[in-house]
Amino acid sequence: MASEPIPFPAPASADESGIRALPANLEAEAAFLGAALIDNRVIEEHAGNLRPQHFFEPLHQRIYERILQLLDRNATVTPVTLKPYFEADEALKELGGITYLARLTADGQGLLAPRELAAQIYDLALLRELVSVGRNLVTGAMDTSNDVAPMQQVEEAEAALYAVADGASSGREAQTFAVATRISLGMIEQALLSGGHVSGTTTGLTSVNEKIGGLHESDLLILAGRPGMGKTALATNIAFNAADRMRRDLVDGIAADKSVGAAVAFFSLEMSADQLATRILAEQSGISSEMLRMGKISRDDFQQLSFASQRLAELPLYIDDTPALSIAALRARARRLKRRHDIGLIVVDYLQLLQGSGRAQDNRVNEISEISRGLKTLAKELNVPVLALSQLSRAVEQREDKRPMLSDLRESGSIEQDADIVLFVFREDYYVGSREPKRPVEGDDAKTHDAHAQWAADMERVYGLAELIVAKQRHGSTGKVRLRFEPRITKFSDLAEGDRASNGYD
Structure with a gap:
C-alpha cells in the first residue's frame, strides 16, 4: 500500500505575476530529512557542508537545525524525540501537526541516495544566492547617482561571487554562541595536539x-x-x-x-x-x-x-x-x-x-x-x-x-x-656595526686601540x-x-x- 503523500508548504518563491520561482526542491529536502531521521549516520556521512540555511523551506530549516543540535548532544533523533520541540510550531500545524514528522520517514526513499540529495539541496541554495547577487548587481549598476563608484561595485560583486563559490554567503549571519564555542574548542584542541604551542598556523x-x-x-x-x-x-x-x-x-x-x-x-x-x-x-x-x-x-x-x-x-x-x-x-x-x-x-x-x-x-x-x-x-x-x-x-x-x-x-x-x-x-648588531670607530694602525695611541677593542667586544656580544x-x-x-x-x-x-x-x- 502506497504511503500517503507529504503535504508540502506552498512554495514561497512562486510569484503570481508570472516571475519565475527561485530554484528549490522541497521533495529532495523532505527526503533527506526523512533519511536522516531513519538513520542518524546520514548526517555525519553525507551532509558535508549542508547547513540549515541551505534548505529553502523555513520549516525544514528548523527541523534540520534541531536534528544537528540533538546529534551534537549525542542523542538519537527520531520523529518521537523531535516532537516536544515542534508541538507549538504554527507552520507544522498547517501541515497536519506532528504527523508531518512521521510522514517524512514513511517510505525511506531518501536512504537510496542521501549524498545526491544533500548535494542537490546545497547546489540549489548556491543558485538562490547567485540569483540574489545578480539582482543586487543589476540594481547597483542601474544606479546613476553622483556618488556612483563603478570599480567599488566590481569589487563588491567579486566579493559576493567569491562568497557564493565558497558556500559562505548563506552562513554569514549571526552565529549562536554554541557554534562559536565549538570553533573555539577546535582551536584549543589543535593547540593541545601540537604540544601546547600552536592554536593557529605555525x-x-x-x-x-x-x-x-x-x-x-x-x-x-x-x-x-x-x-x-x-x-x-x-x-x-x-x-x-x-x-x-x-x-x-x-x-x-x-x-x-x-x-x-x-x-x-x-x-x-x-x-x-x-x-x-x-x-x-x-x-x-x-x-x-x-x-x-x-x-x-x-x-x-x-x-x-x-x-x-x-x-x-x-x-x-x-x-x-x-x-x-x-x-x-x-x-x-x-x-x-x-x-x-x-x-x-x-x-x-x-x-x-x-x-x-x-x-x-x-x-x-x-x-x-x-x-x-x-x-x-x-x-x-x-x-x-x-x-x-x-x-x-x-x-x-x-x-x-x-x-x-x-x-x-x-x-x-x-x-x-x-x-x-x-x-x-x-x-642591535646593525646599529653597532654602523658605529665602528677608526681601525687602529701601527703608531696609533692607546685610546684608538681601546675604542676599537671596546667596539669589537660589543659587536661580538650582539652579532x-x-x-x-x-x-x-x-x-x-x-x-x-x-x-x-x-x-x-x-x-x-x-x-x-x-x-x-x-x-x-x-
Whole structure:
C-alpha cells in the first residue's frame, strides 16, 4: 500500500505575476530529512557542508537545525524525540501537526541516495544566492547617482561571487554562541595536539609560537622595522615554514584541516618572484644568496642547490610580484587563490606600496587607513591570517634606544588600531656595526686601540642576535622574543637552548 503523500508548504518563491520561482526542491529536502531521521549516520556521512540555511523551506530549516543540535548532544533523533520541540510550531500545524514528522520517514526513499540529495539541496541554495547577487548587481549598476563608484561595485560583486563559490554567503549571519564555542574548542584542541604551542598556523619558530600561539585565523598581523632589520627575511622564513609544514603533513597523511601548516599567498610588491625564490633556496641549501646571484659556487654547491630545488618543487607557496597593486586588486587576487588553492596564510610585502581606491590619494594618511582596513576585512572574509609588512618612521633613528614603539608606525595610527598583533624586528648588531670607530694602525695611541677593542667586544656580544618585539597582542601579553639571525643566508631561527635560558623572551 502506497504511503500517503507529504503535504508540502506552498512554495514561497512562486510569484503570481508570472516571475519565475527561485530554484528549490522541497521533495529532495523532505527526503533527506526523512533519511536522516531513519538513520542518524546520514548526517555525519553525507551532509558535508549542508547547513540549515541551505534548505529553502523555513520549516525544514528548523527541523534540520534541531536534528544537528540533538546529534551534537549525542542523542538519537527520531520523529518521537523531535516532537516536544515542534508541538507549538504554527507552520507544522498547517501541515497536519506532528504527523508531518512521521510522514517524512514513511517510505525511506531518501536512504537510496542521501549524498545526491544533500548535494542537490546545497547546489540549489548556491543558485538562490547567485540569483540574489545578480539582482543586487543589476540594481547597483542601474544606479546613476553622483556618488556612483563603478570599480567599488566590481569589487563588491567579486566579493559576493567569491562568497557564493565558497558556500559562505548563506552562513554569514549571526552565529549562536554554541557554534562559536565549538570553533573555539577546535582551536584549543589543535593547540593541545601540537604540544601546547600552536592554536593557529605555525611560524616555524618555536619561541615565537610560544609567545603568540601561531598565526590565528582572521587576524591582521603587522610586522614592522627600519630598513636593514630583516623584516622581509623574517616574513619569507615564516611563509616558507608554514608552506613546508603543510607539504610535509600532507606527505605524512595528515589532513589539511589538521595541519598547523598552510598554503601561502605571498604578495611581493618590492621584490620579484625569482629574488624571493633565491632567498629561500639560499636558506635551504646553506649557500650565501649573494654567491648564488653572482654564480660563485662550486659544482658540489650546485648539486646541493638542485637537491634543494627538487625538495621545494611541491611547496604550496604562491608568489604574486605584480607591482603597484591596489588594495581592491589584491583582495580580488587573494580570493581567487583561496578558491583555487585553499590558501591559509597571506603575506603582503609591504603595506605602504599598496594603493588605495583613488578617492583618498590626496591624503596619504586616509589612504593608508583604507588599506589597513581592507587587509583586516580580507583576513575576516577569507578567515585566514594576513601578515603585512610595514615601514617605520625615521623617528627611531633620532633616539638613543633604537627599539621601535607603536608610535613609530608610519603615516597612520589606523595600522595600530586595525592590527590584532604588531611585531617589530630589531637587530642591535646593525646599529653597532654602523658605529665602528677608526681601525687602529701601527703608531696609533692607546685610546684608538681601546675604542676599537671596546667596539669589537660589543659587536661580538650582539652579532647574529635579533629581537622580535610583540608590541600589541589581542590574544595575549606583549614582550620580546630573542632569535638567531644568519645574514649570509637571511635566515631567522630559534636560539640554542643554552642561549634561550639566559636570553629568553620577556
